[in-house]
Amino acid sequence: MATASPTQKEGSQHGCEEQHNQYPKQPVAPFHSFFRVGFCDDIHTAGCRPVQGGFMNELFVWAHRGASNDAPENTMSAFQAAAAAGANGIELDVHLSRDGIPMVIHDETLDRTTNGSGPVGRMRAREIHRLDAGRWYDPVFAGESVPALEEILQWAGDGIRINIEIKDPAAVLPVLKLVRNFPMVPVLVSSFNAGLLEDLRRKDPELPLGFLCDSHFWRLLLQRAEKCRAESFHPNANVISRPLVAACRRRGLAVYPWTFDWPGDVRNLRRLGVQGFFTNSPGIMVRRLNSKPAQGNL
């Protein structure tokens, strides 16, 4: 696997109905029990590989778009780098291709991260797959493709947890169908679109859900997350506060803020009492977590 210096271009865009028991035993109930008994093994071990050094006093490290400071975001190289770095989970973004295949790409268009152009939804999956999704980042990564979500679920197996962020409401059913085809993969489905998540909950009473929040007016959204029996609340780093964490705790939701790439942030995250965080640099952050035990750092 190739690696390169962190020359990542900055870019950001925010933009079945039957019951089943196919998912690993990790979703809502185990996490709620964490707060009841004040013990954090459930959330960290649920279907996931262990963190070096054990789980207690550790934070769950989500690699944001993979190890996206070390490899082109949302590519297999970035995901493999994240796993090698010791991340507990990988976050990825999903848009739908013209032929209805969930593709792993952040933007609504192909322009920024591939050598193609135009909306993702105007091209067939096979055509998208042929594009180069690595050269924009560094020529070392030329030949990287835009993965289909299915490839990533196949790769993940029953190991690393996958946070699927759905960008396109049209992707709800195709994603649901896919994750049901991979019941061993521990997933967490998130979105900025609360209505989309509520729709998912109606379709699936068990699927672990995470509510993304990038507004200081988070209280109403948190109420919706609780009602939806979400597993977690994912606030922007600019939005997180002690009252937000306390409110999540009262409602039994995990807090996974995004994104933190500076090792010094670990201390503040521990003090805030979050359960994990998103980072573009999982290697650096995992090393800090393992080198400075929580008790000695508070």
Ligand code: G3P
């Ligand atoms: O899930 C956290 C983060 O991915 C949300 O923002 O724009 O990077 O998808 P974005």
Ligand code: MG
């Ligand atoms: Mg995302």
